[in-house]
Amino acid sequence: MTDTYMTSSEAYREIRRGARKQGAVIKAILFKDLRIRLGKGRLGLLWVILEPMTQMFVLSALWYLAGRQKIDGVHVTMFIATGIIPYMILKVGINKIHHSIKSNVSLFDYQQVKPIDALLAAFILNLVLILFASIALFFVLDWFFEVSADFPNIPEMLGILAVLMCFSLGIGLLISVYGVFYESLPRFCNIITKPLIFISGVVYSVNDLPATTREVLSWNPLLQFIAYVRHYVLGLDLIPEANFVYIGLISAVTLFVGCLSYYVNRLKLLQR
Template identity: 25%
Template sequence: MAKQLPTSSGDRIPFSAEWFAELWQCLVVMGRVIFAVILRESRTRYGNSNIGYAWAIVDPLIILAVFIAVFSVLGRSSPVGSPITVFFVTGIVPLFFWRGAVGQGANAVSASLGLLTYPQVMPTDILIARIVLESATTILVFLIFLVGLYYIVDVSPSWFFGDPPGVILATAGLFYFTFGSMFLSSSLGRVLPIWKNLWGYLGRPIYLLSGIFFTLEQLPDGIRAYMAYNPVAHMVEWMRSAMIPTFDSSAYSILFPMTCATIALIIGMVIDRILLLTGDEEIVS
């Protein structure tokens, strides 16, 4: 059952004071629902101990250590003129955020069927709660990395804020791209029981082909032409170009990943609306 503005006093004139008051009331209820779902998701995902949060930090830290070790053995240095740790962190953190959110979206509704019995809770609320929780976890991981790199290997935080307005814009773009991908993943998970398993396999090659250990600009033209079809690689390149002072790539497109995110969001919303109109909040057994 979709959220509707209260109509106890009859239909309101759009954009009137009463209409805005009722809209605000609806948004307040939605905010409370999302906050409650966030609390539930945090307890479900991480439990009552700090071990779950610790793994959110340890997982990207292991990947970071492995890549640094491989580059060291091969005698390679950062291709962007920054410390090698900066190069990998600016690729690992955005990619982990996107991959984690899409994976969480795959089973967001099926794992919260009990909540959907309440008329105030909609599938969209669950998705918003999950991406907010994923964002908070990613920000925490990034801040820990900043502090750790500064005190352990003497890497200044300024390496991550080369263009502050650009960093804000790229971060907003990453959030929108991730939310669009997550919405589509959630909708596919509701109509295709196998989607969650498929994503587990698809995530691996995407992970390796999205620019964690290379940049689009350094690739040969022939390979870059194929890599240009990967919107995740464009997002990683955009983030690096905004964050690292010594790197200014011209090989990425802002329009392409934003267009992909919009298309994914529209498709996801259409599937979600069809399921609501047909009365099937969840059709996967």
């Protein structure tokens, strides 16, 4: 019993020690990437924060020109803002982290630094920037437009965003790993993010679509994520096709396959 207990205790301490080391490596790479971004000019970093705001204003202006100021009873700017934020979280995985392997390749000569550390650092950094962008976005909406969100279900909102982040990370791992071997893959994925904003209900209410069209588009996980975010942030009714089990399962599978792909190819990534 004592030997078993000691073995388990030592294993636990070893896991904690390894986690602390990896956390320190990720933190170091994160701040390195942040310094590089700042070194290229603060305007570039500022644009990351202003990008969702700019998109919101442009898309809202189109609705204003069409003579519509509300969608599903919500001010058009707030409606679009709650669609853009999930869209940008997914974009982090699709086209924001795959470059981190090549940009940190010189660090992989150190035994304690692995490609996964660079990927996680880039993922976390971009999520933090989106957090600041979201705060700035809601501040502008409240200050200048006097439009605010109700946030009736904050725990559920955080939960659905966490699932979305897992989905985004899974996609990011797949694109990052296989993008090293097939260089055209990241470029192709970057192209497909453009129509996503129009087929995911970012700028319009899915309830305005015919039932058949809505059922087809609901296979798109991002559309359902956006529907859940609007439900938890604005109190809007969920679309009939919303299914948390579906998006939860597809997120778990995507993250598992992404992690498995990295594990299988981890040594090959170090040799590239």
